Amino acid sequence: MSHKIALITGGNRGLGKNGALKLAAKGVDILFTYRSHAEEAQAVVKEIEALGARAVALQLDVGDIRQFAEFGQQVKTTLQNHWQRDSFDYLVNNAGHGHYKLLAETTEEEFDALVNVHFKGPYFLTQTLLPLIIEGGRILNISSGLTRMTLPGSGTYASIKGAMEVLTRYQAKELGERGIRVNILAPGAIETDFGGGRVRDTKALNEQIASLTALGRVGLPDDIGDAISAILSDETSWITAQRIEASGGQSL
Secondary structure, three states, rough: OOEEEEEOOOOOOOOHHHHHHHHOOOEEEEEEEEEOOOHHHHHHHHHHHHOOOOOEEEEEEEOOOHHHHHHHHHHHHHHHHHHHHOOOOEEEEEOOOOOOOOHHOOOOOHHHHHHHHHHHHHHHHHHHHHHHEEEEEEEEOOOOHHHOOOOOOOOHHHHHHHHHHHHHHHHHHHHHOOOOEEEEEOOOOOOOOHHHHHHHHHHHHHHHHHHOEEEOEEEOHHHHHHHHHHOHHHOOOOOOOOOEOOOOOEEO
C-alpha cells in the first residue's frame, strides 16, 4: 500500500516544518513549498527522509497567483516522477507572515500583501490543486487564535484569517460530495520564529501570555504539529467544516 502524501505550503520552517515532521513520523510522505531559503528547505527534506518518509521541496510564492498554473504542473510531474501517482491526500495551507500595526497605521501595500498571502493565495492555490486531491482527501487551512481574541495591532491579519474561516465552511460544503473534509486550525501564541520570534524571544510577552493561558504556558511548535497530524488522521474522518483552536486555553 502506498504512503499517503501531504502537500504543505511554507514547510521549510516554523509550524509548517513541525507539521511535516510529525506527519512524516507517522509514515506520510511530504511535498512542501518554500518561498526562499532553498538550503533550509533541503535540510528539511533530509530530516523527513531520516524519519523514513519521502520528501520533495518546491519553490513557490503563495502571494503570487501568477505562479499557480505552472506550480500545478510541477506538482503533477513530481507526483508522477517520485510516487508514480496522479494525486495526493492532504493539502495544508500554512504559508504566511505576521503583521503588527494598528488599523490606522496599516498601508494599502501591507494590506494587499496580507490578503495575497493569507486569503487570495490559499483560495486560488486550493482551486488549482483540487483536481489533484484524492476523493476522500483532506484540506487543512491555518488561521489564528486572534480571530477570537483581540490584540491591538493584529486587526488586519486577524480579519483576513477570519475570511479563511468562512471560506473553510464553504469549501467543506462544496467539496463534501467528493468526500473531502475541510477544517481550519487556529493556533494560539506559539514559540517560533514567526513575527521575528517575538513570542519566543521576548520574555515579558511570553510570561504575559502564559499568565492568560489556562494550561499556564505559551504553546510550542510540537503542540501545533501534533494537532495538524491528528486533524489529518483517519480517526477524525467525521470532523469537517470546523474551526479547531489549539491555544492551551488562551484568554478564556
